[in-house]
Amino acid sequence: MSLPIRSLLTATILCALSLQVGAQALESAAPKSSLPDIGSSAESVITPGDEVLYGKAVLRQIRYSGELLDDALLTDYLQAMGERIARQGERTEQPYTFFFMKSREINAFATLGGYVGMNAGLFLTATREDEVAAVLAHEISHVTQRHVLRAYERRSKDTLPIMLATLGAILVAQSAGGNSSGEATEAAVASGMALMQQRAIDYTRDNEYEADRVGIQTLAKAGYDPLAMADFFARMSRAMRSTIGGDEGPEFLRTHPVTTTRISEAKDRAEKVRIVGFVPPSPVASSNPLLPSHLLNTRTSIAPVDREWFAWAQTRMRVLSARSPTVAMDELQQRKVANPAQFGGPDQYALALARIQVGEFNTALQELVALREQGAPWWVDLAIAETQYLSGQRALGRDSFEQLSRARPDNRAIALTFASAMIRTGEKDEGLRAQSILRPLLLTQGDDPDLQTSFARASELAGDPVRAGEAHAEAALLAGGAEDALNQLNALKQRDDLDYYQRARIDARIIEITPWVLELRERGRKANERQQISATTQKDDSRRSGWQLKASATPR
Helix, strand or coil, X not given: CCCCHHHHHHHHHHHHHCCCCCHHHHCXXXXXXXXXXXXXXXXXXXXXXXXXXXXXXXXXXXXXXXXXXXXXXXXXXXXXXXXHHHCCXXXXXXXXXXXXXXXXXXXXXXXXXXXXXXXXXXXXXXXXXXXXXXXXXXXHHHHHCCHHHHHHHHHCCCHHHHHHHHHHHHHHHHHHCCCHHHHHHHHHHHHHHHHHHHCCCCCCHHHHHHHHHHHHHXXXXXXXXXXXXXXXXXXXXXXXXXXXXXXXXXHHHHHCCCCHHHHHHHHHHHHHHHHHCCCCCCCCCXXXXXXXXXHHCCCCCCCCCCCHHHHHHHHHHHHHCCCCHHHHHHHHHHHHHHCHHHCCHXXXXXXHHHHHHHCCHHHHHHHHHHHHHCCCCHHHHHHHHHHHHHCCCHHXXXXXXXXXXXXXXXXHHHHHHHHHHHHCCCCHHHHHHHHHHHHHHHHHHCCCHHHHHHHHHHHHHCCCHHHHHHHHHHHHHHCCCHHHHHHHHHHHHCCCCCCHHHHHHHHHHHHHHHHHHHHHHHHHHHHHHHHHHHHHHHHHHHHHHHHHHHHHHCCC
């Protein structure tokens, strides 16, 4: 029986790009030279620009597989935390994209181009925000220390092309459509995994210790507790020991092996950091207007960490990562019964969110209003506005949304939530209003597939099929379906009612996308060629190995 396509996709991506640590990571490290590190040739393996492009490709493939948790509030929360930490680390010019995965497995990973992913399971397992920040600091340190590229360079020069070709083959297979697309994708994934297993990229123990050391310092500079990293490692280690003889331990420990020595050293470093203390350097200012912004102000002043949001974000994650709203409600009710005294405002908020999803608007509204009276954060106000609108109180809900928009202009979460509520009515006037709310965001946040999808649906309601078609194509492109996007644009171009500007806009986009699609097709072809070469090589190697074994067993 074949594995599900989604599982294979996720396995391949994580096999290729996550922070893998194999058995070699636990072996004794060879004595190191005391000479200073004067740089690495790892950066010559791939250009910084290509790093970003390939990181985007991986994120699009994760989104295409359905494993990405696309929620504006949670994503913005994680992005703000990650950027706060990254600004206090090395290589401040490095751009970062932080995102959540739906999986309840406990894991986190970093990919090329500063893309850092965290599973919902790890976020739900953390007991405080500092532990989440510690994991982010560790992953950011792997990026700043160039461990990914060094690992590629150290292990094999052809690993990166194999991984990229596999991703290209997956994209082409998925966009092919029809009954054969699933089989083609599975074949591409299987071939990629076979090749990657032969050329496994393992971080050395030195890389992990270096990421701990740099990460702890960065964590402290960002205003978080430096002991949080050791605390989280220790808790994960205890979880691993408790599963001996039963289920496997957390995925995080299989990709980030933790030993007693490592935990002790992390605690020792954290204590030293606490004693010495870190004062973030003053912003670097310059009057030269030609300098890029990251040189004008490499580090910003650090405000105290507002840890209030963590509990609300964690309970929201509990609802959105559950298999269904009813499952989330069951989980929350069990938590309430098990410990009523600890079932506070954030849990009530999560329960109300689940009720909204199943259509229990009146009950949800009562619970949310009660929370607002207790001084809950503005996330509750947003949920109230959505519930008012969906329950039929449109005028009241619209007023609530407009108040939020005035207080936080250009906020993506508010705009998307408001537009989504209007789109659900199925009315043309509401579609026009949704269009007017989303259109300004396209100028600054047009690379958001959720925004493009919402704008497409609003345009459909508003009776604007051309803009809807363009937005659907952009959403497909951002979600990893480059060929699908090209096909949609070519079909849209055949309409007889296009004016000059619409046709010119579509033609220009087709010209931009076509080279990308051709490159993906070429990578898919090369992936098939490498698969054939690899199969032949494996067969030859097995024959040679068998001959040598027989020869060595023959008595002289």
